Amino acid sequence: MTYMANLSRRSFVIAGAAAGAGLALGFKLPFSPDLVRADDGTPEIDAWVVIRPDDTVVIRIMRSEMGQGTLTGLAQLVAEELGCDWSKVTAEFPTPGENLARNRVWGESNTTGSRGIRESNEYVRKGGAIARVMLIQAAANAWNVPVSECSPANGLITHQPSGRSVTYGKVADAAAKLTPPADVPLTPTKDWKIAGKPLKRLDTPDKLVGKTKYGIDVRLPGMLYGAIAACPVFGGTLKSYDEATVRGMPGVQHVVRIGDFAVAVVADSWWRAKTALEALPVVWDEGKNVTVSDATIADFLKEGLDAEPTAVGNQAGDVRAAMAGAAKVVEAVYAFPYRIHAAVEPMNATALYTPERCEVWAPTQNGEDALRAAAQAAGLPLEKCDLHKTFVGGGFGRRGGPTDFVRHAVAVAKQVPGVPIKLLWSREEDTTHDTYHPITQCRMRAALDANNKLIGLHMRISGQSILASLAPARLQNGKDPIAFQSLNPGGAEGAFGYEVPNLLIDHAMRNPSIPAGFWRGVNSNHNALYVECFMDELAHATGENPLAFRLKYLKPKHAAVLQAAAAKAGYGTPAPQGVYRGLAQVMANASYVAACAEVSVENGRVMVRRMVGATNCGHAVNPELITRQVEGSFVYGLSSLLYGECTVRGGRIEQTNFDTWQVMRIDEMPKVDVVVMPDGEFWGGVGEPTISVAAPAVLNAVFAATGKRLRSIPIKESDLRSA
Amino acid sequence: MTALFINGKSHEVDVESNTPLLWVLRDTIGLTGTKYGCGIAQCGACTVHIDGVAARSCQVPVGTVGGRAITTIEALAQNGKLHPVQQAWLDFDVPQCGYCQSGMMMAVVALLKEKPKPTDADIDAAITNICRCGTYQRIRAAIHAAANAQKERP
Secondary structure, eight states, rough: TOOOOOHHHHHHHHHTOOOOOOOOOSSSSSSSSSSSSSSOBEEEETTTOOOOOOOOOOEEOOOSSSSSSHHHHHHHHHHHTTTOOOOGGGEOOOOOOHHTTTTTTTOOOOOTTTTTTTTTTTHHHHHHHHHHHHHHHHHHHHTTTGGGEEETTTTTEETTTTEEEEEEEHHHHHHSSOOSSOOOOOOGGGOOOOOOOOOTTTTTTHHTTTTTOOOOOOOTTEEEEEEEEESSSSTOOEEEEEEEHHHHHHTEEEEETTTTTEEEEESSSHHHHHHHHHHHEEEOOOOOGGGHHHHHHHHHHHHHTSSSSEEEEEEESSSSHHHHOSSSEEEEEEEEOBOOOOOOOOEEEEEOOOOSOOOEEEOSSSSHHHHHHHHHTTTOOGGGEEEEEEEEEEEEETTTOOOHHHHHHHHHHHHHHSSSSSEEEEEEHHTOOOOBBBEEEEEEEEOTTTOEEEEEEEEEEEEOOOOHOGGGOOOOOBOGGGGTTTTTTTTOBBBBBOOOOEEEEEEEEEEOOOOOOTTTTHHHHHHHHHHHHHHHHHHHHHHHHHHHHHHHBBBBHHHHHHHHHHHHHHSSOOOOOTTTEEEEEEETTTEEEEEEEEEEEEEEEEEEEEEEEEEEEOSOOOHHHHHHHHHHHHHHHHHHHOOOOOOEOOOOOOOOSSTOOOOOOOOGGOOOEEOOOOOOSSSSOOOOOOHHHHHHHHHHHHHHHHHHHOOOOOHHHHHHOOO | OOEETTTEEEEEEOOOOBBBHHIIIIIIOOOSSSSHHHHHHSOOTTEEETTTEEEEEGGOOGGEEEOOEEEEEGSSBBBTTHHHHHHHHHHTTOOOOOHHHHHHHHHHHEEEOOSSSSOOOHHHHHOOOSSSSSOOOHHHHHHHHHHHHHOOOO
């Protein structure tokens, strides 16, 4: 077979597992006192590395894989230090329960905020380096020669003076018994042989043949299927339902409540469960939010544009004085809508509950959070629960912060003890019960002096806090610190790029009843749009070239990516007939990115011809994966610019499926060119930052094409028809 | 009982005749490579072949299929050899999350059967499947590569 999967089967294939109490598919716990073994009996060298006698190298990956390539990138970092043969590398996911039982030996599982590689690179590399030292020591011991005479390459240890050699697999058993070194030096970037290279993804082969197991694909013996309906109005509750109506329908086994807001039908197939759910008479108490609409939300946010701020994120000089003394004040108000994540794999999880133990299988971006949610919903202590991560059919933040899909599955399973339940949300349920990109409005006000120099800037954001909605415990004195992503005075989570002597960036928190969540790119999406579109307005107001205007004020790393994107796109040279260019830059998720868009506008329709991206992520562990993330980020950003808006009426989201919430398809895909330009000075993320420059670059290009400023999105044809 | 012919094998299934083929494939037979995305034939994640023609299986009642030959992603590779479309997907390392790619590849195989050398416009018109990771640029390149590879085959 030419397409044999390159992945360890243990963690990824779960079909055929025995159902019942105490079901555990992970490592054998408790461990023998001196040696930890993988479940095939092979001893691990250290927590990160297992080497089988046939020289197969199994690398443990704690972060989730949802398409971003972290599985491959982290494996490259471990393999780099290990000095193994990359063609023999496979990967597996330890469970969060195993991680907790071993004192979090694998570190963080949270796979949000583009942090997979940037925040674990050091400890995963150490994991590989320590294993290498132990393997060499084991070989030296066997030959009774000094370690200094032995050198590793490609999974082979050679005793230089004698020319003898042995593979890692042959000494793995002995190495596992050695005491790990306390500390080890890491390979300098310039000497990387496996990391830093555009290697193929480890998970592609299975994805070509339908073998990859996502959460929705979990199958356990005796498993039943659940379909869920929650109150369509946020904050509303479930009043009653008439179970007798659906009792006799084919395959129906149970009708159960989930909390006070949802009902689920459990049947022997999902289609039968869903069919019965649709036939089930349900009465909702829609509650007080039933009057909430786009108009009431817009008014609520508008009031925040002039109110006292909730929090100040960035301040310098005296903005009020700068405005008072300005030769010219430029002002604009922008708005940014609700959006759904729309991962193509709808929300789901599979749970098996008994009074003694709860096991969950879920496509989660954060295994430990999901495990905690499962334990809480089960009413069991953490150590009596475990969570098995599957591959994730699109994350985009929906499966990071919120754990509703896990909690609801456990809530159903708890009412059917001993039976595995796969609770799958319909697309309609997924769309109408998302945690949405937060809604905001923004007033930008700039002071220009008599020489058209930017001397003051006040940015007021009014709108929703993700933390207030999803994690109120993380608010700081009622303030949402992440509201200022990409606007901060400094720090990894996004510094404001422009040097302005008098600056005030503040936030008036206004939280409508629609729940907000982390949406790939998070608060940088609207923050970058507001800043970068307004900088374009200022360039126009001063009669300057948008690139030249920005470069007067941009900090060096911000300027460098913008210049790179502009140069690659040929900004400043003539564009093809009818094509116009626009620029944007941002720092987000610890990386510096920029975009140059090329668009044409015909009969009010915007056609994005080409997007050029530049990324400085400090270290490029796999340039091809980074390029793909930039390409995909442009699609995610542009799709929402062109189509993505959720509207609210009667306290509910009006869109329900891909017929009413359109997304970009291949016919609208622009050509994408990517410049990857790591400067080696830091570690930055790549899965998200480019999303937030896609929309402003296009909007600025639309202005260049039409002279029309679009200050609210998505773009509507009617906005531009007269242009 | 409904008789089905899937990936060269006969199956007897006991389901309501209006059950979408998608759910029979996934839940009754256990062929989970075909995915559910929308249930209204918008996203294409459920694309399979019925007598060699691409069909969105979420909209095909199983009672209408009869004895026609159904092919799913699991049977696209033959005798351990990837189909040229799968090979192109591998060469271009197309998938990101990969969830939509079963349906994407099935749609492309059907397109190439009809149009062995599709133009970009042909691709735009025929491949309307949704990929939220945004792999479209790689998909287009892989389709052209697969078309060339098919052409070169004896």
